[in-house]
Amino acid sequence: xxxxxxxxxxxxxxxxxxxxxxxxxxxxxxxxxxxxxxxxxxxxxxxxxxxxxxxxxxxxxxxxxxxxxxxxxxxxxxxxxxxxxxxxxxxxxxxxxxxxxxxxxxxxxxxxxxxxxxxxx
Amino acid sequence: xxxxxxxxxxxxxxxxxxxxxxxxxxxxxxxxxxxxxxxxxxxxxxxxxxxxxxxxxxxxxxxxxxxxxxxxxxxxxxxxxxxxxxxxxxxxxxxxxxxxxxxxxx
Numbered sequence: 001x002x003x004x005x006x007x008x009x010x011x012x013x014x015x016x017x018x019x020x021x022x023x024x025x026x027x028x029x030x031x032x033x034x035x036x037x038x039x040x041x042x043x044x045x046x047x048x049x050x051x052x053x054x055x056x057x058x059x060x061x062x063x064x065x066x067x068x069x070x071x072x073x074x075x076x077x078x079x080x081x082x083x084x085x086x087x088x089x090x091x092x093x094x095x096x097x098x099x100x101x102x103x104x105x106x107x108x109x110x111x112x113x114x115x116x117x118x119x120x121x
Numbered sequence: 122x123x124x125x126x127x128x129x130x131x132x133x134x135x136x137x138x139x140x141x142x143x144x145x146x147x148x149x150x151x152x153x154x155x156x157x158x159x160x161x162x163x164x165x166x167x168x169x170x171x172x173x174x175x176x177x178x179x180x181x182x183x184x185x186x187x188x189x190x191x192x193x194x195x196x197x198x199x200x201x202x203x204x205x206x207x208x209x210x211x212x213x214x215x216x217x218x219x220x221x222x223x224x225x226x227x
Binding site for chain 2: 046050059061095106108109113114
């Protein structure tokens with residue numbers, strides 16, 4: 001069974017940093033590109049970042065470019081999101097998501113339960 | 122960046138109704154569009170990928186269509202368990218979600 005378990009969220013002051021993790025199991029993690037997607041309280045979904053299976057390709061939403069860094073450790077089956085210079089508008093539930101097929105970048109078929117990041121003084 | 126305009130924002134329908142939700146892209150997205158269902162307190166669930174491919178385990182009352190800039194999710198006969206918020210997602214160029222459609226029972 002595919003499982004994605006996020007952690008690392010919490011309350012953080014504006015301007016500070018936080019690092020999220022997503023531990024994957026039930027599939028060959030190193031074969032799949034992975035994504036971070038967030039959802040502000042009561043709001044819609046926003047794609048945040050993508051990393052290819054071997055970390056060769058990395059893309060960010062304009063809203064986080066230069067502040068967030070996506071990375072992965074295939075030996076540990078873990079996806080990361082390093083967030084710096086946090087702002088109140090970064091407050092959201094952060095999901096990691098896996099595509100349907102190893103060769104696709106679409107169809108987010110598997111999601112974690114999310115980890116909540118609250119940016120407030 | 123590609124913008125996605127989803128409509129309506131809110132929809133009230135009766136059990137058995139045919140329901141349609143629309144997404145319009147700011148440019149041609151070549152059918153690179155998915156649909157997701159999100160129930161309260163849950164992670165989104167993939168319903169349809171690449172415009173009209175039904176994800177495994179999703180009831181056949183859900184279908185998708187469209188091309189170019191205009192796409193539609195159709196629920197042929199609304200069931201009580203379909204109450205949820207629905208999002209489209211373009212993946213032609215990076216990723217952009219629509220703002221969502223909240224579907225409730227009348």
